[in-house]
Amino acid sequence: MACRTHPHALDEGHCPICLLEAALGSPGPGSDGWVWADEHDANAAARRLSVLAPLGVTSVGAVYLVRQHAPVGALLRLKTWRQAAPADFLARFERLRQDMARASEPALVQPLAAWRDAAGHPYVLSDFRQGVPVNHAVRSGAVTADAAARVAGSLGDTLRRLHGMGLAHGSIVPGNVMVHSDAWFLVDFGVSALLGSAPDLSELVARDLEGLSAIV
Amino acid sequence: VTPEPAGGRFVTTRWTLVNAAGDDSADARAALADLCQVYWPPLYSYLRRRGHTPEDAQDLTQGFFARLLERRDLRAADQERGRFRSFLLTALKRYVINEAERATTRKRGGGTLPLSLDFDAAERAHAVVPNADPGPDRLFDRQWAMIGLARAIDRLRDDCRRAGKGALADALMPYLTDAGELPPYAAVAAELGLSEGAVKVAVHRLRQRFGAVLKLEIAETVLNPAEVDDEVRELLRAVSA
Numbered sequence: 259m260a261c262r263t264h265p266h267a268l269d270e271g272h273c274p275i276c277l278l279e280a281a282l283g284s285p286g287p288g289s290d291g292w293v294w295a296d297e298h299d300a301n302a303a304a305r306r307l308s309v310l311a312p313l314g315v316t317s318v319g320a321v322y323l324v325r326q327h328a329p330v331g332a333l334l335r336l337k338t339w340r341q342a343a344p345a346d347f348l349a350r351f352e353r354l355r356q357d358m359a360r361a362s363e364p365a366l367v368q369p370l371a372a373w374r375d376a377a378g379h380p381y382v383l384s385d386f387r388q389g390v391p392v393n394h395a396v397r398s399g400a401v402t403a404d405a406a407a408r409v410a411g412s413l414g415d416t417l418r419r420l421h422g423m424g425l426a427h428g429s430i431v432p433g434n435v436m437v438h439s440d441a442w443f444l445v446d447f448g449v450s451a452l453l454g455s456a457p458d459l460s461e462l463v464a465r466d467l468e469g470l471s472a473i474v
Numbered sequence: 475v476t477p478e479p480a481g482g483r484f485v486t487t488r489w490t491l492v493n494a495a496g497d498d499s500a501d502a503r504a505a506l507a508d509l510c511q512v513y514w515p516p517l518y519s520y521l522r523r524r525g526h527t528p529e530d531a532q533d534l535t536q537g538f539f540a541r542l543l544e545r546r547d548l549r550a551a552d553q554e555r556g557r558f559r560s561f562l563l564t565a566l567k568r569y570v571i572n573e574a575e576r577a578t579t580r581k582r583g584g585g586t587l588p589l590s591l592d593f594d595a596a597e598r599a600h601a602v603v604p605n606a607d608p609g610p611d612r613l614f615d616r617q618w619a620m621i622g623l624a625r626a627i628d629r630l631r632d633d634c635r636r637a638g639k640g641a642l643a644d645a646l647m648p649y650l651t652d653a654g655e656l657p658p659y660a661a662v663a664a665e666l667g668l669s670e671g672a673v674k675v676a677v678h679r680l681r682q683r684f685g686a687v688l689k690l691e692i693a694e695t696v697l698n699p700a701e702v703d704d705e706v707r708e709l710l711r712a713v714s715a
């Protein structure tokens with residue numbers, strides 16, 4: 259059965275060129291046809307998110323890879339805590355979001371939204387970027403010691419620039435310094451200051467420098 | 475012919491899970507093994523086209539997957555994880571180079587591989603070389619495309635059967651592409667007891683549905699749904715060459 263349009267494509271069966279061209283011209287799966295997980299979190303459901311996979315668990319919370327229903331398919335990072343958020347949690351988050359937008363720093367993963375559930379537990383939704391913690395990358399050999407040193411140097415430059423703008427991460431640990439290919443980025447920037455008693459900037463800067471020293 | 479997606483349930487994006495869940499996750503390892511089970515034959519063809527004997531290609535394929543599935547270093551060392559197709563071929567090339575450097579003659583991966591690899595079938599598929607001598611990379615991509623297309627056709631057939639439209643789909647499936655040697659719509663309409671217009675509409679829907687199913691199939695191997703159309707275009711280039 260030869261294809262009339264692409265007689266060279268295949269001797270039998272369907273013409274692969276026609277099939278692929280037809281697929282390109284098709285609208286693809288509708289919003290209901292894509293790949294939604296069961297929604298097993300009331301807040302995620304309310305915000306039209308689907309939990310795809312756990313990214314990490316800590317003693318006080320967890321991080322998930324989630325997919326946003328609209329726009330279709332956006333992969334996002336959802337961080338949760340099993341502790342009550344302070345009363346001004348949302349106000350703190352809004353300040354952080356505005357500060358980070360103002361910083362316009364490519365190494366920072368942008369926070370997008372925050373909310374509390376019925377129990378008062380906080381949630382922070384941010385962009386998702388593919389990467390692995392720098393210590394894992396070094397241990398596996400994916401990143402050489404020289405490359406890791408360059409990351410540490412670049413991280414120090416970035417932190418100095420941000421500190422100069424009155425911004426601090428507050429929790430520089432290897433798990434928050436991610437690498438992917440030849441790039442690196444920080445997750446959870448400023449997030450530690452969203453919970454608990456609000457530390458002042460000098461304390462957060464001191465924590466950053468301490469964390470940077472430990473990484474170096 | 476417009477069956478609903480299978481149960482409306484989560485169809486795993488396995489490559490996303492492999493990337494997101496981390497190498498220590500049992501779910502990620504299982505998802506990676508599932509993907510490898512489907513898409514290993516193009517790697518074998520690639521090795522054969524590179525000039526390896528069937529025996530060497532079998533050893534290298536088995537050794538590569540044993541290393542890939544059991545040890546994290548090979549996976550972690552490859553940062554090109556945007557698409558499973560690119561990742562797998564890049565990782566294989568690196569593995570082959572390393573194996574050549576070791577110049578080892580030991581048997582690789584004996585007996586512990588969690589995959590079922592039918593090398594006889596792979597060798598038969600490799601023997602059917604399309605067009606004029608594509609290079610190893612192009613042959614790899616072409617075979618990859620053919621696997622995706624075959625799986626999409628099977629999935630479309632299954633979806634139709636589950637929707638109680640198996641007979642209609644069987645009758646119209648040959649019209650998925652324009653072969654030019656098929657009976658006219660009027661003939662198949664008479665056979666099915668439908669109007670010619672109804673058959674035309676059903677064929678149109680079947681083709682639309684195929685596109686959606688193929689994109690879902692390809693979505694399993696990319697990290698972001700936005701990459702699906704680009705991947706279709708790359709596969710189209712591979713089969714058009």
